Amino acid sequence: MYGGGYIFDEPNKRQLNEEQLHDDPEKLADFEARIARGEKIEPGDWMPSEYRRQLIRLIEQHAHSEIMGALPEGTWITRAPGFKRKLALIAKVQDEIGHGQLLYNAAETLGKSREAMINDLLSGKSKYSNVFNYPAETWADVTVIGFLIDAAAIVNQVANAKGSYGPYCRALERICYEESFHLKQGHDAFIELATGTPAQRAMLQDALNRWWQPIMHFFGPPDKSSVHSEKLMQWKVKMASNDDMRNQFLDTYVPKIWDLGLTLPDEKLRKDPDTGKWEYSDPDWDLFKKVINGGGPCNQERLNVRKWAETHGRWVRKALMNPKDRIAAPVA
Amino acid sequence: MENQSLDPRVNRLQLNPSGEAVTVQDGENWNVFEVFHQEKRGAHHEHVGCVHAPNAQMALIFAKEQFGRRKKCVNIWVVRSADILAFSAEDEDMFANNLEKTYRDASGFKVMEKINKYRKSTRHDEE
Numbered sequence: 001m002y003g004g005g006y007i008f009d010e011p012n013k014r015q016l017n018e019e020q021l022h023d024d025p026e027k028l029a030d031f032e033a034r035i036a037r038g039e040k041i042e043p044g045d046w047m048p049s050e051y052r053r054q055l056i057r058l059i060e061q062h063a064h065s066e067i068m069g070a071l072p073e074g075t076w077i078t079r080a081p082g083f084k085r086k087l088a089l090i091a092k093v094q095d096e097i098g099h100g101q102l103l104y105n106a107a108e109t110l111g112k113s114r115e116a117m118i119n120d121l122l123s124g125k126s127k128y129s130n131v132f133n134y135p136a137e138t139w140a141d142v143t144v145i146g147f148l149i150d151a152a153a154i155v156n157q158v159a160n161a162k163g164s165y166g167p168y169c170r171a172l173e174r175i176c177y178e179e180s181f182h183l184k185q186g187h188d189a190f191i192e193l194a195t196g197t198p199a200q201r202a203m204l205q206d207a208l209n210r211w212w213q214p215i216m217h218f219f220g221p222p223d224k225s226s227v228h229s230e231k232l233m234q235w236k237v238k239m240a241s242n243d244d245m246r247n248q249f250l251d252t253y254v255p256k257i258w259d260l261g262l263t264l265p266d267e268k269l270r271k272d273p274d275t276g277k278w279e280y281s282d283p284d285w286d287l288f289k290k291v292i293n294g295g296g297p298c299n300q301e302r303l304n305v306r307k308w309a310e311t312h313g314r315w316v317r318k319a320l321m322n323p324k325d326r327i328a329a330p331v332a
Numbered sequence: 333m334e335n336q337s338l339d340p341r342v343n344r345l346q347l348n349p350s351g352e353a354v355t356v357q358d359g360e361n362w363n364v365f366e367v368f369h370q371e372k373r374g375a376h377h378e379h380v381g382c383v384h385a386p387n388a389q390m391a392l393i394f395a396k397e398q399f400g401r402r403k404k405c406v407n408i409w410v411v412r413s414a415d416i417l418a419f420s421a422e423d424e425d426m427f428a429n430n431l432e433k434t435y436r437d438a439s440g441f442k443v444m445e446k447i448n449k450y451r452k453s454t455r456h457d458e459e
Contacts, residue, residue: 044421075339098398105382108364114384115356122354135338171381178402301337304347307354317360320386328414330364330382 023048035236040166043109043332054237056110057126059168063103064121064128070096071302072136073145081139088185092146095178102174105330106167113327122307130288131214133296140193140200140207146186148211148253152218154179155249164236167332194260201262208257209265216266216283219246225285250278365391366416369399370407377409388412 027046034041041047070093077093080086104114120126131149136142157179161172193204220242232238240248251271257264268281291299337343348354362384368377380399385391391410400408419426434440 042421044418046422075337075342078341094401098401101383101398102381105364105384113358114361115358118356118361122356137338174381301342301347305342305345308345308347310354310356314360317362317386320390321359321362322386325359325363325386326414327359327363328412331366331413331416331418332379 032234035164035234040169041164042166043329048235050231051235051237052110054232054235055165055168056107056112058237059103059107059110059165060112060117060120061127061129063100063107063117064126065132066096066100066103067121068128068132068302068306069149070100071305072132072134072298073142076136076139076142079139080142085189088189089142092182092185095182099171099175099178102171103168106165106171109167109330109332111329113329118310122303122310124294124303127292130217130291130296131211132302133291133299134211134214135298137210138203138207140203141211143186143189143193143204144207144211146182147190148186148215149218150179150182150186151253152215152249154183155245155252156219159239159245162236163239167330170332191260194262205262208262212265213283213287216246216280217285217288219243219249221285221288222282247278250280251276254278362386364413365395365410366413367391367395367399368409368411369395369405370409371404373406377407382413383410385410 024046028048031041031045031047031051041051073089073096074093077086077089080089104117107117108114117126121128131145136145154176157172157176161169161176163169190204193200223241223243229238250269254264254269254271266281268279271278290296294300363386364382365385365388366382367380369380370377383391383394383398385394388410392408395408395410399405
């Protein structure tokens with residue numbers, strides 16, 4: 001579903017540490033020249049420690065988001081309206097878990113074990129996408145997630161797939177292919193409600209009203225308040241600014257929503273015909289920070305479900321464990 | 333738990349009542365296997381990614397779920413990542429083609445020029 005872990009660091013932490021940039025200058029020059037030529041970086045290559053650190057965080061939090069993102073939708077599998085919707089939802093949730101596996105593997109090539117990543121998720125040290133700390137109250141919420149959150153995720157992932165780290169790009173290529181089905185099934189379920197009975201339309205409108213703010217939060221704080229991430233852009237870790245991605249999302253999807261006679265809870269929302277940029281009211285960024293730091297309506301429940309799964313699957317994993325096995329990292 | 337979940341199943345689980353921290357031990361997620369899939373009969377097996385599994389048999393089952401559930405796939409190989417022997421990425425330059433080795437390439441042999449020259453000369457003689 002969604003990545004973009006870099007949005008979660010507090011601005012002062014995002015600033016690159018000068019000392020860490022003082023890796024071997026000759027190797028650094030070769031590394032930067034390789035990226036400038038459009039070549040990929042592979043696991044065995046020399047890379048600046050800051051590049052490695054930022055990528056581990058980005059890919060790890062992307063992986064967590066896939067796993068945690070399956071939870072709000074997963075709760076609706078038993079209550080999906082009809083057999084076809086149930087089948088599609090099961091397939092989508094399975095895909096999201098699969099995406100998590102692909103991404104954990106990509107992060108592991110950088111030297112952090114999967115167990116260490118899971119422990120950081122369970123302890124609250126690493127974050128995941130903020131949207132999944134909100135509840136899916138009705139079936140209409142599931143259609144809004146499947147259509148709009150996945151659409152936003154695709155904007156982000158398509159950008160990241162052009163990044164510089166080979167294993168991450170390869171994982172994203174596969175993920176984007178599967179996401180196209182997610183978007184389509186979400187759109188289909190969304191349209192069914194939008195073109196349905198007055199009660200169905202009202203339910204959808206209600207879900208849109210509740211999800212709009214989290215969706216506006218999705219791409220992270222505005223560029224003006226974030227520390228210059230020029231180095232991460234140069235290293236092709238960050239491929240587009242938060243505001244640019246948000247604008248791209250609004251440009252594609254707001255007209256599709258308005259076209260159906262639905263409204264969005266922001267009176268300022270409009271496209272400036274001169275600049276081509278979207279204008280909107282600033283979402284509540286204090287709330288965003290509060291929810292990230294554990295104060296959202298579902299943070300506790302999500303983590304508890306994850307911990308439950310970990311504890312209750314343990315005996316199976318232990319029974320199959322070979323104590324003599326020497327663990328190796330993925331090769332590519 | 334303070335807030336009741338919207339999902340009745342989650343409420344029935346009575347999640348983490350003690351609030352204890354959960355920690356995964358090193359190695360609990362098993363070892364890593366590289367996965368190669370074959371898209372169709374006659375094609376090469378291609379590397380597509382990896383899975384965590386306790387042994388090769390389980391790795392095959394997980395690889396089928398992970399890499400065989402969408403696009404066409406007729407066969408899968410798995411091999412322990414630790415058993416892959418590879419050159420160092422830094423040694424990439426040893427694969428660089430030496431210009432003096434064109435005798436190894438098909439393009440290093442140009443016969444048409446000579447044939448044309450010969451044809452031209454023989455036609456000339458006939459005239």
